[in-house]
Amino acid sequence: MKLGFVVNPIAGMGGSVGLKGTDGELYEEALKRGAKPVAPSKAVRFLQALSEKGFQGVIVAANSVMGCDYLSSSRLRFSCLDLPDRGKSVTSREDTLRVIEVFLKSDVDLIVFVGGDGTARDVLSVAGTKVPILGVPSGVKMYSGVFATSPEVAAEVVVEFERGNISVDQVEVADVDEIKLKEDLLNVRLYGYAVAPVLEGFVVPSKDLVSGSEEEKWGIAKYFIEEYMFPGVLYFLGPGTTTKAIADLLGLKKTLLGVDAIYERKLVGRDLSESEILRLIEKYGRVSLVVSVIGRQGYIFGRGNQQFSARVLRLVKKTDIFVLATHSKLAGIKYLLIDVGDPELELELSGYWRVITGYGEETVKLVLPACCVDKYLSSGGLTQYLKT
Amino acid sequence: MLFRQAKWEEPIVFELSSFSKQTLLIDEEFANEASEALKRIPESLVRSSELKIPNLSEVEVVRHYNRLSQMSYGVDVGPVPLGSCTMKYNPKICEELASDPRVTELHPYQDEEEAQGILEIMYLMQRWLSEITGMDECSLQPPAGAAGEFVGALIIRKYHHDRGLNNKNEMIVPEAAHGSNPASSAMAGFKVVKIPTAPSGETDIEALKSVLSDNTAGLMLTNPNTLGIFESGIVEISDLIHEKSALMYYDGANLNGILGIVRPGDMGFDIVHLNLHKTFAAPHGGGGPGAGAVCVRKELIDYLPVPLVGFDGRSYKLRYDLSRTIGRVSWFYGNIVPIVKSFIYIAALGPALREVAEVSVLNTNYLMSKLRRMRGISLPYGENRWRKHEFVVSFENLLKETGVSAEDVAKALLDRGLHAPTIYFPLIVKEAHMIEVTETETKENIDRLAKAYEEIIELAYRDPQVVKSSPVNTSVKRLDVLVANHPRTLAPTYEHLRRLKSQEV
C-alpha cells in the first residue's frame, strides 16, 4: 500500500494561548503569545505507532517540516517529495495543496494528514472523493468527521485499512466560520464530504451540527446554578451554548467559544488563556470547571477548550469538574473522551462520570483517555464497549 | 394477504347531529311528568344552557361507530406487536362478566355489607398478586402503571424520611427505562441518576457502583429489561442497593416474560407495580381505564395507599388503618373494571398462568430468530442472549444501504394489514423496532409477520421509493408527525376541537 503523508506544522498552536485557530493572521498572534508547535509531536507519535503495529506499505511524504523530518529516524519505508522547498521556514496553505496534487499523481491509496479542520478542508479541496483521507488530530477546531481520536488510533486505522479489515465511508468536513466567530456565533459550516476509512469507535464521528433545544439547556443551567454553585468558589465556564446558558441565566455576558470565569455570580475573566487560568486558580484556590460535550465526538477536554490543559486539570479535583450536555447531544455517543496530550493524566481521569442532562437529572457516561482507548478498554475488561 | 382499509369521510359525532332528521317521540304524559319533576329540583341546580350532546337516532349512532371501527385496527382485527405495550387478546368472557349489572350498577357509596362480592374479588386479587410478585401485600388503588410508580416513589421517600435519612434524594434509573420511571421519580422529588446499559444488554454494574452513595434512595428496574434480556446480575444489584439502605423498585408493567416462573420478591425487590391492563388482559390504549396495583414487602405495608380490603374471617371490609400511608391516590375502590377483568383472567388460567410466560417467550424468540437473519437487520446488545417477553432489532444497516428507515418499514407493515411494532424506542438502539407478539399469536400469525418483514426488506433493496411512500392501503395515509403531535393539532375533547376550529385557542 502507498500512503501519502503530510503535516501542517503550525496546526493546533492557537489552542493553548486562547486562539480559535492558526488560520491567517492568527498564526502571528499565536507566536506573539508564545505558542509552541504541537503537530510535530503528534506526527512522531503517529509514525512510531505505525511502525510498532507492523505497517507494511511505503510512505510518500512531503518534504522537511511537512513530513520527512519526522520519518528520518524511523524504520518505515518512505520517499520524500521535493515539496515544499527545503529551507522554507514558514509553510502555507498552497504548500499543502501542491503536495496533495502530487499524491494524487503518484496514485497513493490513502492520505494521512496531521492538522485540524483547516487542513482537512485544504486536503479535501484537492483530493475530493478520489482518495480516502484520514486526519491525525492536531488542530484547535476539529468538527470534521475525518479525524481519528488520537495519533495511535490513526495508526491502528491505517494498519487495519492496509489489511483490508475496514472499509471507507463518506464523512463530513466542516469548519467554524472565522468571521462569525468574532461575533460569538457558533457557525459551523459544512464544506463537503470526504471519503475516510471508518473503524467504528475509533474514528471521530463528525460533530452534530444541531445541538439540543433551548429549553433543555435552560433546565440544565438552572439546575446547575441551584444545586452546584456555591459562594466562595470560582467557576471556569468552558466554550459552548450549554455552558453559556448558565451565564445567561445569571445575566452575565459570556464568550461563546472562550473560557470565562465567574465568582460570586460576577464575571471575573473573559476568553482566558491557559496561563490566565493558572493565575486565577492560584489566586482563588477553590475552583470548579464546567464543560460541555463537543458535538457527536464526545470530547469533554481537548477539542475547542485546550486552555484546560493538563497543567490546569492537575490542579482541579475530579469532583470539581462538571460536565453538561443535552440529551440530543449525548444520543449516539458511546463514551466521552479526554485528550490533553498527557496519557497518564488522561488515564487518571478516566472512568464513569455523571453528566448533567436536565433539571434534576444526571446521566452516567464512561469517560475514556483519547491516548489509549484500546488499551484502556482491554485492560479494564471493557473491550466489549467497542463492539456494539 | 390482500388488505384494503375502508375509508369513510366520517364527521365526528358532534358534527353529525346536523344531519339528523329523527327525534325521540315524547307523549304528553311523559312530558307532563318531566316538567313536574323538574319543578321539584332547586332552581340553582337546574341547567339553563342547552345540553351539548349530539342529537342522533339509534341507527345513525350504530352506523357511525361501525364505520369508525372499519377504519381502525386493534387486537380483535389482527396482531398488534407493540413492544412494551403487551397488546394481548382480551378474552370476551372477561368483558361479559365485567359488564354484569352487579358490577356496573354498584354504587361507590353502597354499604360494604352489600358489596361483599366485589370486595372479595379485590381481597383475592390482593392475595394473588402478592403471590405472583413474591410480595406481602398489594393496593389496587393506583389507576395506571405510571400512577403505581409514583406511589412507589412516594413510599420510598416517606420510608427514608421516617428513618431520618433525609439526604436520600437520588433515584437511579437505567437509561433505557420507560419514560414514566424518571418522570415519577422527579415528581416524587428525587434527583434522577441514569445509568447506561452494557453491551451485553444488561445494566452496567460498574456504572451503578460508581453512583452509589448515602444519597441513593432507590433503584427502579424492570427485569427482563427494556431489551427483553433477563438481568443475570440481579441478586448482586439488589445487594448493592440494600447495602446503601436503599430500596429496590420493580417496574412490573409487563410481567409477560416471567409470570409464574420467577418473582420480583425472590430477586430482591421491595416494591412492585403491575399494569393489570397489560399482563392480565384488560384492554388498554386510548386512555384506559387502567389499573396499576402496587405490591410491597412486609416492612412497607403500612405505607400503601388506602383503602386496602381486609377480611376478618367473616366479612370483607375497606381498611384505612395504615399508620404511615402515603394517602389516597384514587376515588372509592379504584378502577374496578380492569381489576375484575384481570381477576377473571387469572382465575380462568389458574396454575396455567405460567404457560402465558412460556408461550410468550417462545413466540418472541421464534420471531427474533427469523428476523435477525434478514439482510439489513441487526440485533444490538447481547447478540448471543435469548430474549424474554420482547426483543429490539435495528434497521440501521437497512437505512445506510437503501435509505429506508425503521419508520418506513413500520408504515409498510400497515399496508400488509398488520399493526407496526413500537418504533424508535429504547433510544439506545438506533432505527429500532421493539417487538412483542405475546402468547396470543399463533405460529401462523408470527410467520405472516416475518414474511411481511421479508417482503418489505426485499422491496427496500429493489425499489426503496415504494417502501418510503407507504402506507397506501390504509384509510389514513402517512402523517406529518410533527404536525400530528403538535399541541395545536391534537384535540383530546370535542370542546377543545371546537375551540381550535374557531381559533379560540
Ligand SMILES: Cc1ncc(COP(=O)(O)O)c(C=O)c1O
Ligand atoms: C415498562 C413500563 N412502565 C410503565 C408504564 C406506564 O404504564 P401506564 O401507561 O399504565 O401508566 C408502561 C406503559 O407503557 C411500561 O411499558
